[in-house]
Amino acid sequence: MLFDTTINSIKGLDNEAMEKAQERLDNLTKPLGSLGRLEWIIKKLAGITGEVIPSLRKKTVVIMCADNGVVEEGVSSCPKSVTSTVTRNFTRGITGINVFTKHAGADIVVVDVGVDDEINCDGVINRKVKMGTDNMAKGPAMSRKEAIKAMEVGMEIVEELKLKGVNLLGTGEMGIGNTTTSAAVSAVLTGNPVEIMVGKGSGLTNEALLNKISVIKHAIELNKPDPKDPIDVLAKVGGLDIAGLTGCFLGAAANRIPILIDGFISAAAALVAINIKPEAKDYIFPSHGSAEPGSKKIMENIGMEPMLNLEMRLGEGTGAALAFHIFDMAVTAYTKMGTFNDATIEKYHPLE
Numbered sequence: 001m002l003f004d005t006t007i008n009s010i011k012g013l014d015n016e017a018m019e020k021a022q023e024r025l026d027n028l029t030k031p032l033g034s035l036g037r038l039e040w041i042i043k044k045l046a047g048i049t050g051e052v053i054p055s056l057r058k059k060t061v062v063i064m065c066a067d068n069g070v071v072e073e074g075v076s077s078c079p080k081s082v083t084s085t086v087t088r089n090f091t092r093g094i095t096g097i098n099v100f101t102k103h104a105g106a107d108i109v110v111v112d113v114g115v116d117d118e119i120n121c122d123g124v125i126n127r128k129v130k131m132g133t134d135n136m137a138k139g140p141a142m143s144r145k146e147a148i149k150a151m152e153v154g155m156e157i158v159e160e161l162k163l164k165g166v167n168l169l170g171t172g173e174m175g176i177g178n179t180t181t182s183a184a185v186s187a188v189l190t191g192n193p194v195e196i197m198v199g200k201g202s203g204l205t206n207e208a209l210l211n212k213i214s215v216i217k218h219a220i221e222l223n224k225p226d227p228k229d230p231i232d233v234l235a236k237v238g239g240l241d242i243a244g245l246t247g248c249f250l251g252a253a254a255n256r257i258p259i260l261i262d263g264f265i266s267a268a269a270a271l272v273a274i275n276i277k278p279e280a281k282d283y284i285f286p287s288h289g290s291a292e293p294g295s296k297k298i299m300e301n302i303g304m305e306p307m308l309n310l311e312m313r314l315g316e317g318t319g320a321a322l323a324f325h326i327f328d329m330a331v332t333a334y335t336k337m338g339t340f341n342d343a344t345i346e347k348y349h350p351l352e
C-alpha cells in the first residue's frame with residue numbers, strides 16, 4: 001500500500017551535506033551566523049536534498065480542493081458553491097495564487113480531491129475521493145479508508161511532481177468550511193481548548209463565531225476522535241483537503257523534497273503528518289503566520305516560527321508562494337557571495 005511504503009521510506013537528514021553547508025556558510029564574507037534563519041534554510045535544504053549547493057530548479061504549489069459537509073451548520077460566511085467556482089478559477093489565471101506563483105516563478109497544480117461538483121475542467125486533476133465529506137456534526141466526516149485514500153492522492157501527486165523535476169513544494173487548499181475542520185483537528189491533536197483554535201475564517205459575525213465553536217465542540221463529543229491516532233482524528237473531524245495535504249507533506253518527506261506550510265489549514269495538515277511520522281518535520285518549512293488564531297498554536301506545538309507575519313488569511317498557498325522569494329534570496333546569497341578565500345579581510349571571529 002502506497003501509504004505504508006511512503007511512511008516507511010521517510011529517513012533522517014543528510015548530516016554530512018549539512019556540515020559541509022555550514023562550513024561554506026561560515027566561510028562567506030560576513031560575521032558568523034549573520035544571515036540568521038536564511039542560514040537555517042540553507043542547512044536544512046542541504047540536509048534534505050544531500051546537495052551542498054542546493055538549487056531551486058522548479059517550484060510548485062499543490063492546491064488540494066474539497067468540500068466539507070459541516071458547512072450546512074452555518075460555520076462559514078461563504079456558500080459551499082464557492083469551492084467549485086474558485087477551483088475552476090485557478091485554471092483561469094485570475095486568483096490570488098495565480099498571481100503570487102507567477103511572480104515567484106512557480107507553477108501550480110490544482111487537485112480535486114473531493115469537490116461536491118463535477119469539475120470537468122482542463123487544468124484540474126480529478127482525484128476525487130468522494131463528493132465532499134459528510135457533516136461531522138452528525139457523524140464522522142469520512143471513513144478511515146477514505147482518509148487514507150485522500151492522503152495517498154497527495155503522495156501520488158508529489159511522486160509525479162518529483163518525476164517532473166520539482167524540487168521545492170508549497171501547499172495550498174480551497175475548501176469552504178475548512179477553517180472549521182482545521183480547528184477541530186488541531187484542537188484534538190494539540191490538546192488546546194476549541195475556543196482558542198477557532199477564528200472567523202473567511203469572515204463571520206461574532207454570533208456566527210459562537211455557533212462555529214459549539215458546532216466543533218459537538219462534533220468532537222459526538223465522534224470521539226482518539227488524539228493518539230491522528231488518522232482517526234483526520235477521518236472523524238477533518239477534511240479531504242487536509243488529508244490530501246497531509247499526504248503531500250508525508251510524500252515530500254519520503255521523496256526528500258522540501259515543502260512549505262501555508263496558512264491555518266495547511267498547518268493543520270502538517271500537524272497531522274508530524275503526528276503520523278515525527279521525522280517528516282525535518283522536510284517541512286513554515287512560511288507565514290496566518291491571521292487565523294489557531295495557526296500560532298499549531299506552530300508552537302510543532303516548534304516552528306513563521307518567517308513572515310502579514311496577517312494574511314487567503315489560503316490557496318499564497319503565503320507559501322510568498323516565502324519562495326525568501327528561499328530564492330537565501331540560495332542566491334549562499335551561492336553568489338564571496339568567501340574569505342576571495343576576500344581581502346580576515347575571517348571574523350566573534351569574541352569568546
Ligand SMILES: O=C(O)c1ccc[n+]([C@@H]2O[C@H](COP(=O)([O-])O)[C@@H](O)[C@H]2O)c1
Nearest residue numbers: 076175177178179201202263264290315
Ligand atoms: O490559509 C488560511 O490561514 C486561511 C484562513 C481563513 C480562510 N482561508 C480560506 O477560506 C476558506 C475557508 O474559510 P471558511 O470560513 O469557509 O472556513 C478556504 O477556502 C481557505 O482557503 C484560509
Ligand SMILES: Cc1cc2nc[nH]c2cc1C
Nearest residue numbers: 078082086202314315316
Ligand atoms: C473568492 C474567494 C477565494 C478564496 N480562496 C480561498 N478561499 C476563498 C474564498 C473566497 C470567497
